[in-house]
Amino acid sequence: MAWNEPGNGGRDKDPWGKGGRDQGPPDLDEAIKNVSRRLGGIFGGGSGGSGLSGGGFSTGAIGLILVVLLIVWALSGFYTIREAERGVVLRFGEYLEEVSPGLHWRPVFVDEYIPVDVSTTQSMPSRGNMLTRDENVVRVEMEVQFRVVDPRAFLFTVPDPYDTLKQATDSALRYVVGHARMDDVLSEGREQVRQDTWKELESIIDNYGIGITIRDVNFQNARPPEQVRDAFDDAVAAREDEERIINQGRAYAREKEPQARGRVERMLEEAQGYKEKVILEAQGEVAQFEKLLPQYQAAPEVTRSRLYIEMMQSVLSNTSKVLVDVEGGNNMMYLPLDQMMKQRKANPSSGSGQAPMTINSSSGGTDYPASSGGRTSRDDRYRQGRN
Template sequence: MAEPNYRLQYYMFLLSKHFRKVLLGLILLILIFTSVKTVGPEEEGVVMYVGHYDRTVQPGLNFILPFGIEEMKKIPVQRQLKQEFGFRTVEAGTSTQYSKADFNDESLMLTGDLNLANVEWVVQYRIVNSYNYLFKVRDAEKALRDMSEAAMRKVVGDRTVNEVLTVGRQEVATSMEVLLQRMCDEYENGIRIDQVVLQDVNPPETVKPSFNAVNQAQQERETLINQAESEYNRIIPRARGEASETIQLAEAFALTRVNVATGEAARFNSLFEEYVKAPEVTKKRLYLETMERILPKIGGKIIVDEKGNNVLPLLNLNQTEKK
């Protein structure tokens, strides 16, 4: 005959004796866990009563009805969120690592000139209305992703591949941001778009070498054009300045010659008038004035008569009279 297990019986006795206390403690623990909720400083708490919206609570310690009667969802309304398209961030930090595998279905799109472009972008947004975010649109995150894809395909489809890949990237991002915000307002999903950033835009891998060659040729063409314009801007203004200087010098020379000629003509006219009044006196005066200018420039001087018979004394005309 087996001996009775007194230890087991003792434990059963203790359990039966303290069952109510254990049950009460368990109920109290469940009550605390299901009724006390902490909302973070960047969050809002949306309280639902039996599945329906009841109220919105602010950050801090909050209390709701326990045992699932009320449920709280925490919405990060003060935090900037983001969605990535065409790639995913594997590890963020000083050297961020990205993964681009198996995302061609969302990044490969058709441009307006029927070419393909591989567009990778980031949508940065905030939740500004937690009620609309939870109840106006089913699965607002997925809806935003679908809207972002549709908006980007529309914007890229209105432009050529060269615009998307080169000069039009900023315009694509701006147009995408405006269009996506308009769609969010129309759907009333409680989301505000902060920024759309084009992470990378490339041609498909199969045509990338050809495109790079074309792009390099275009860059070389732009470089040559810029060099030609620089040379033009350096030479043409200098040539125009030299031409202007030559014209001004010619005009000054012409004005000087005209003024000199006008003065000489006036002098000749006045001299002619005096000559008409007294021809002999004028001729003699002109002769004397001319000799007065010429004789000081001649070295030795000997004066003879017309036949060379009589020699006049030497006149030292080089000495000036001392006062």
Template sequence: MTNGFKWPGGRNPDDPPRDFLERLLTDPRILLWGVIFLIAIWLGSGFYVVDPGETGVIRRFGKELAKTSPGLNYHLPWPIDQRNIVNTERIRRIEVGFRSGAGTLDRERKATAESLMLTGDENIVDAQMIVQYKVGDPSKFLFRLRNPEETLHVAAQVALRSIVGQATIDDVLTVGRTRVQAETQLFFQRLMDNYQSGIAITEVKLQVVDPPEQVKDAFHEVVRAREDRERLINQALGYKEDLIPRARGEAQKVLRDAEAYKEERILKSKGDAARFLALYEEYKKATKVTRDRLYLETVNRILPKADKIIVDPAIHTTILPLMPLGLNVLPDSKPAPSSDSQSGIESQLATQPFRQVRR
């Protein structure tokens, strides 16, 4: 007994289920409320949230309609509108030449078919590369590429092989590695732009670039020898850069010394010429006296420590004079006349047959 209790719709708990279903289907009020409830759920399914760093792409009957920004948004429910939410800030990555797998014994398994490639000088290298990218245009990323990850992987191999194939093995392994990375990134980005993929390549990094295992040791010996050669060349260039400026400085010093010596000689020559001209003027005034004085000064300068005896050749012309060479006394100590005239000096010389000059 239910004591008069009834379920919504007038159903008595004791009534059979079949009768209850029939009442639901035949009662218009129940059907109306049911339809309203279903419509509310259907309309409510159009609300969605776009997180920061994401972009929503709305399609209406399969055709792109709009892009939505982060926050609470709404679109007409399925099947009228459909949405795709793409993270445009997350950095994604692909691996070329190896695969990293968590939880495996070999965390980085080489993909030999991808890693072995030929350089421009016909050497084989084993290269492994990581590419980082993000979605720049969600619409192109969703609708232009059927399989974006696979397309990226193949295009990355094409870009790397193209650049390595134009470089020498020295460029790839040593000094040109950074340039190879930059050119690979540019080539890769051009490929993605040509595909209209909506993908922006943020970084290309060569993880490992080595010769094949079979010749790795020999190749490393060659690389070390080349490094030694470069080191010696750099040392020689450093010595050259140190020696050349020093030599130039010494050359400039020699030139300056030569210029100074030149000026000194010129000035001395001018002084000697002026002195000679002045002496010549005096010589013209008293020719014999000046000549005798110059002669005596020259003898005194040449023989500064020797005794000098002056003989007047005008007096002793036929008889060899006997000169007291051992004496240190002048035979005539009379002072010379004060007059500088030629006649006074000649008379003095005439009265003194010889004289000894002390040291």
């Protein structure tokens, strides 16, 4: 009879293994020991207990295992998305949602997540031999820098977004180089080639819609074929020399131009000063003559004589010849001091060496002294008077 059946047998049965129906609540320590003993019998291969009790023990153990497994499954569903990433969640392989950085939970074996870096700028090189518009072959190397802006499009639009970007870069670069001359690619047109490649690549990427944006396109290197490389190196060196000489000329012009402007300003100021000086002198002379005019009108002879004497004083002050007016006659004595000084230096023991000359102011003639050898001729006297 089962323990819960009516009758004395049922009243004497206790599910906790103690006789009597009026017993108190089961002891907790005893219950734990019973559970431990039963689990030990199941996993340790014990033979105690009836078959019904053994089946009950097996069901409890399976339930416990299921609970443990459920806990492990729940804990394994937690995952973390880093700050620079975005998580794309898939449920049974289909896109479900996009999660932001932080701690998240997903049901394992149902959902899966793919982290995508959306903050780091990535690089992809591209290089190859390309044909220019003027039918020359050049080897061009370029690097593309990009960043993911749409994780869903980046993962599911095309099978391999990196390969798609590489092919698009190669196509854009070949298109631009094919429409440019070799000299433009190798020298002065490199920046234009870079910008055109960037623009063409963006248009291709927009058509694909792979969820990335181009941050920069770096033109790294461009080389001519080995057969003509030396000639192109010489051409590049010549262009650099040309630029250097032009820069030197500009520097020289910037140096000399301020000096020339300074000289021009100085000459203009000197001319202006000279102009003002001449004007002031002329005005002074005019004022002087206007001041003398009343005096001349009052005493013409006296004023004329005074002006003559002042003028002779001004003229004769710069000469070494001396004119002495002899009182009581019309004669004027002329002393050639310069000739006398020259003869004294030439012959110190001969004395003065020349007598003074007399000028007859009444007759307008000149009496010349005779030399030691007799009277001199008229031409000699004329030359002596000139000296």
